[in-house]
Amino acid sequence: xxxxxxxxxxxxxxxxxxxxxxxxxxxxxxxxxxxxxxxxxxxxxxxxxxxxxxxxxxxxxxxxxxxxxxxxxxxxxxxxxxxxxxxxxxxxxxxxxxxxxxxxxxxxxxxxxxxxxxxxxxxxxxxxxxxxxxxxxxxxxxxxxxxxxxxxxxxxxxxxxxxxxxxxxxxxxxxxxxxxxxxxxxxxxxxxxxxxxxxxxxxxxxxxxxxxxxxxxxxxxxxxxxxxxxxxxxxxxxxxxxxxxxxxxxxxxxxxxxxxxxxxxxxxxxxxxxxxxxxxxxxxxxxxxxxxxxxxxxxxxxxxxxx
Numbered sequence: 001x002x003x004x005x006x007x008x009x010x011x012x013x014x015x016x017x018x019x020x021x022x023x024x025x026x027x028x029x030x031x032x033x034x035x036x037x038x039x040x041x042x043x044x045x046x047x048x049x050x051x052x053x054x055x056x057x058x059x060x061x062x063x064x065x066x067x068x069x070x071x072x073x074x075x076x077x078x079x080x081x082x083x084x085x086x087x088x089x090x091x092x093x094x095x096x097x098x099x100x101x102x103x104x105x106x107x108x109x110x111x112x113x114x115x116x117x118x119x120x121x122x123x124x125x126x127x128x129x130x131x132x133x134x135x136x137x138x139x140x141x142x143x144x145x146x147x148x149x150x151x152x153x154x155x156x157x158x159x160x161x162x163x164x165x166x167x168x169x170x171x172x173x174x175x176x177x178x179x180x181x182x183x184x185x186x187x188x189x190x191x192x193x194x195x196x197x198x199x200x201x202x203x204x205x206x207x208x209x210x211x212x213x214x215x216x217x218x219x220x221x222x223x224x225x226x227x228x229x230x231x232x233x234x235x236x237x238x239x240x241x242x243x244x245x246x247x248x249x250x251x252x253x254x255x256x257x258x259x260x261x262x263x264x265x266x267x268x269x270x271x272x273x274x275x276x277x278x279x280x281x282x283x284x285x286x287x288x289x290x291x292x293x294x295x296x297x298x299x300x301x302x303x304x305x306x307x
Contacts, residue, residue, distance in 0.1 A: 001013060001014045001015060002014070003017075003244065003248075004244075005048070005052075005242050005244050005245050006242065006243075006244060007052055007056075007239070007240060007241065007242035007243075007245070009049075010047050010048065010049075012046060012047070012048070012245075014248055016046065017245065017248040017249055017252070018248055018249075018251060018252040019252065020039060020042055020043075020249065020252065021039075021248060021249035021250065021251060021252020021253040021256065022252035022253070022255055022256040023038075023252075023256060024036075024038060024039045024249070024252075024253055024256065025067070025068075025252060025253035025254060025255060025256020025257040025258075025259070025260060026256040026257070026259050026260035026263070027256075027260060027276075027279070028061075028065060028067075028068050028197075028220070028253065028256070028257045028260055029067075029068045029071065029256065029257040029258065029259065029260025029261035029262070029263070029264055030260040030261070030263050030264035030267075030272060030275075031197065031201065031216065031260075031264070031272060031275075031276045036057045036058065036061050036189075036192065036227075037118070037122060037192070037280065037283060038279065038283055039057050039249070040053050040054060040057045040114070040118075040192060041118065041283055041286065041287055043056075043057060044115075048242075048245070050110055050111045050114050051105060051110055051240045052240045052241075052242050052245070054101075054110075054114060054191070054192065054234070054240075055231065055234035055235070055240040055241045055242075056240070056241050056242045056245045056246050056249070057249070058189060058190075058227045058230045058231045058234065059227070059231040059241055059246040059249075059250070061223060061227040061253075062224055062227045062228045062231065065220045065223045065224045065227065065257075066224050066254075067253070067254045067257035067258060068216075068217075068220045068257040068260070068261055069217060069220045069221050069224060071257070071258065071261040072216060072217030072220065072221075072261070073217070075217070075265075077213050077214050077216065077217040078214070078217035078218055078220075078221050079166055079169045079210070079214050079217075079218045080218075080221065081164075081166050081167070082166045082169055082171075082178060082204075082208075082210070082218050083218045083221040083222045085164070085175050085178040085179060085182070086178050086179075086181060086182040086185070086200070086218070086222040087182060087221075087222045087225050087226065088179060088182060089178065089179040089180060089181065089182020089183040089184075089185075089186065090182040090183070090185050090186035090189070090196075090222055090225070090226035090229075091182075091186060091225070091226065091229055092182075092183055092186060093182060093183035093184060093185060093186020093187040093188075093189070093190075093226075094186035094187070094189050094190045094226055094229050094230045094233065095186070095190075095233070096183075096186070096187055096190075097186060097187035097188070097189065097190025097191045097230070098190045098230070098233045098234065098237060100187070100190070100191060101190055101191050101234075102237055113191065114191065114192055115287055115290070115291055116291070117188070117191055117192050118192060118283070118284065118287050119284055119287050119288045119291065121188070121192075121199065122280050122281070122283055122284035122287070123281070123284045123288070125199055125202060125280055126277050126278075126280035126281035126284055127277075127281065128202065129202055129273055129274075129276060129277035129280065130274065130277035130278065130281065132202075132206065132273070133270050133273040133274035133277055134274065136270040136273070137270045137271075137274065140268075140270060161174060161176075162174050162175050162176060163175075169208075169210045169211060169214050169218075170211065171208065171209060171210065173208060173209075177207060177208060178208060181199075181200060181203045181204070181207070181208075182222065182226075184196070184199065185199060185200050185222070185223075185226065186226050186230075189223075189226050189227055189230045190230050190233070190234075196223065196226070197219050197220070197223060200219050200222070200223075201215055201216070201219050201276075204218065204219065216264065
């Protein structure tokens with residue numbers, strides 16, 4: 001069933017969009033990521049203009065993340081205090097990201113920026129997570145049981161000032177690292193149309209030392225507000241949020257998030273991390289391949305401002 005998207009100015013199969021929304025929702029519930037790192041490139045591949053894909057995907061992430069957070073709140077696996085600190089940084093970052101996005105859109109370089117950001121960040125994060133997860137699984141197999149997550153009690157993060165107690169996470173650390181993680185994620189949300197979970201989740205585990213069971217719910221809590229704010233800024237400054245596209249992705253995403261949360265609870269933390277790492281690397285590889293094979297498309301966005 002073909003449906004016309006008024007802002008994107010293309011016709012797309014409605015069931016395809018519902019299916020894509022569902023897949024991303026499942027990922028959101030399982031891994032604590034908004035899923036935008038996968039959905040935004042998929043929208044590029046089916047012909048949605050990059051500026052519309054980024055702005056609209058941020059909107060869909062709000063719904064799937066909200067659905068996932070409700071499930072985690074029931075299990076009391078959300079650190080609201082940590083989430084609020086991350087959120088403050090995220091709101092500042094998304095404001096900065098929108099300014100940069102609008103500047104590059106005016107230059108006609110948004111497509112290139114978005115794809116390069118994906119290739120660089122997904123490649124780095126995917127590789128680090130994959131190596132870390134393999135090591136955790138090896139330790140688990142040697143011990144003959146569940147791997148005990150390595151919590152770095154005395155790294156440089158714990159020597160910084162402005163310390164705060166986070167009871168749910170069992171941490172007493174400086175608010176500076178979570179604020180900086182939030183700022184970075186906010187910038188990425190604005191430029192890449194992602195929740196930023198693929199950076200926030202590893203940062204919360206390995207940099208801040210948070211327990212894995214609390215990380216997913218806390219990540220989703222922060223993602224909701226940052227992506228909602230980003231969507232609002234895109235809608236009011238760029239007019240690139242396609243409501244029809246957003247609704248179809250949203251319906252699929254909400255259903256998928258509930259399924260993903262149930263699957264995630266039944267899997268070991270190391271298994272979840274290695275699956276996410278493989279997925280991140282696969283998307284990175286596809287985007288890098290497209291950048292190398294079809295460079296002519298990078299400059300076609302320059303002709304997009306005629307309407």
